[in-house]
Amino acid sequence: MDDFQNFLETSLTGQQSSIHVYDLSSRKVWLKKASERHGLWLYTPLKWLAKIFNLGAMVPVPNQGGSAAIQCESKRIQQLKSLGVSTPNVLAISQKGILLEDIGSQHQTQVIQLDQALAQCQNDIASKSLLFSQAIQAIQYIHSQKGYLSEAFARNILVDQNHQFSFIDFETDPLEVLSLHDCFVRDWLLFIFSTAYHFEFEKLADASQILYRALLAEPQVYSDICKVGKRLKWVLNFNISKVGNDGKRIQKCVLFLRYLKEQSEKNT
Structure with a gap:
């Protein structure tokens, strides 16, 4: 287990907020915890609005929360990176959280x-x-x-x-x-x-x-x-x-x- 993976695993248990920033030596990182799944009922009004007005692009995209959201974040970041798009580096990932490098730290700029x-x-x-x-x-x-x-x-x-x-x-x-x-x-x-x-x-x-x-x-x-x-x-x-x-x-x-x-x- 490398240092980033170890940091992720040990920090997950003590972190109270769903996302928190840390300074690791000269590197700034963000730890995102798997949070509760967003209630799908919240998206129902927007879904019906999209249907009534025939607005396909306005169909709500539910955040599944939990491990699914964490895995989605990693997948989507890699998809965009493969296209040459600047996204955060994934430093470590587990079922319960993901450790991302801060963009400013990543590119060494504000x-x-x-x-x-x-x-x-x-x-x-x-x-x-x-x-x-x-x-x-x-x-x-x-x-x-x-x-x-x-x-x-x-x-x-x-x-x-x-x-x-x-x-x-x-x-x-x-x-x-x-x-x-x-x-x-x-x-x-x-x-x-x-x-x-x-x-x-x-x-x-x-x-x-x-x-x-x-x-x-x-x-x-x-x-x-x-x-x-x-x-x-x-x-x-x-x-x-x-x-x-x-x-x-x-x-x-x-x-x-x-x-x-x-x-x-x-x-x-």
């Missing part, structure tokens, strides 16, 4: 979540747009290799000082319940939902144009994303901004989707 990076740009729209565009290109590369993410939220996309991107959080495998095409659509929808919020309302149309240009290479994916936006446009009839940041986030997401659809109309 990394932050894309969510934070976009927020730090604040009113520097040029820097924000560039970062947004580069993140899109990183996801595009994955799709071009027939790969897909698990939870393509901005919090699961890490970026370093050289704008090199890495991806984390792979406890689910969307391909178990979706087609590869719908996995692509789902990636973009989650990405839009978690990034549109960082643009001011008057800048959403410009941001949508950046994604539109990228999706010219994926016309059917673009079409299906626009269908989702069309079926959700009723949301804009409500003043959901009154419910706080979550309402504003949803509103900006749906507006982004509307502007994304309008981009094709402007160019025809």
